[in-house]
Amino acid sequence: MGKLDGKIALITGGSTGIGFSTAERFLAEGAEHVFITGRRQQALDEAVKKLNSKHVTAVQGDTSNLDDLDRLYSIIKKEKGHLDIIFANAGGGAFAPLGSITEKYFDDTFNSNVKGVLFTVQKALPILKDGASIILNGSIVSVKGIPAFSVYCATKAALRSFARCWIVDLKERKIRVNVVSPGPIDTPGLAALGKDAEETKAMADTFASQAVLNRLGTPDEIAKVVVFLASDDSSYVTGIELFVDGGTAQI
Known part of the structure; x- marks a missing residue:
């Protein structure tokens, strides 16, 4: 038996990187159905083909667009x-x-990382089962100061606060809310931070050297950690921020 047998799951941003890998894990652990979202239809199509x-x-759809969220939950309600x-x-x-x-940079970052998460959760409440598990994807930057990254860092600190408040x-309804906070992870999102391949490699090397591992x-x-937080293995775990960072934020 899988850890998620019979469960219906939603993963936003599920076409690449952490979201895609989590969809793979959810399916491997027996999830009855996994809904994934993303802004780019082509990337979604490729993800479905790979899965x-x-x-x-x-x-x-875009999680910061409330009409898109309404359409998403209408589909989930109708299908499952x-x-x-x-x-x-x-x-x-x-x-x-x-x-x-x-102002545009600020609005875009907070809309994507904070507004989108808030309304993803809030609009799901009518179809979210009692005893459900909500996992927010945070970051070690919720507790670290990173040069030229203050707005992004603030959005991830906001998610940490959301988890504390939402469990109350x-x-x-006995709905658990937890935050998984990755450190430097080899994803397309990390690669996109560099201006070119050379800068991206230098940045990745620096991040790797900062991890204890x-x-x-x-x-x-x-x-794998998201599966833990989604499953009954973490049935007495709620409101935490679980760092998965190779020790980067722990020293």
């Missing part, structure tokens, strides 16, 4: 009637040093 399972549905697991994974960021931060809001993590290493 190669009748137990996956891809829904194109409820949700047991939400992995609010969609988000991203870019470097912008203090002094050059624009949802305690009568002296390497980047893999998306699957995060996915």
Whole structure:
């Protein structure tokens, strides 16, 4: 038996990286159905092809667009009637040093990383089963200061606060909320931070050297932890921020 047998799950930002690896793990652990979202239809189509399972549905949309979320939950309700697991994974960021931060950059980052997560969870509540598990994808930057990354760092600190508050809001329904906070992970999102291949490699090497384990993590290493937080293995775990960072933020 799998750890997620019979569970209906939603993974936002599920077409690549951590989201995609988590979809693979959810399916391997027996999830009855996994819904994945993403903004790019082509990437979603490729993800569905790679997952190669009748137990996956891809829904194109932007989590910061409330109409897109309404459409998503309408589809989930019609096809499966409820949700047991939400992995609010969609988000991203870019470097912008203090002094050059624009209003658009601020709005885009908070819309994607904070507004999108808030309304992903809030709009799911009517179809979220009592005793469900919500996992928010945070980051070690919730507790670390990173040069030229202050807005992104602030969005991840907001998610940490959401988890603390939401476990109180949802305690009568016994819905657990936890944050998984990756360190440097070898994903397309990490690669996108560099201006070119040379800068990307230099950045990855620096991040790897800062980890006690002296390497980047893999998306699957995060996915395994998300499975733990989604499953009954973590039935007495709620409100935590679980760092999966090779020790980067622990020293």
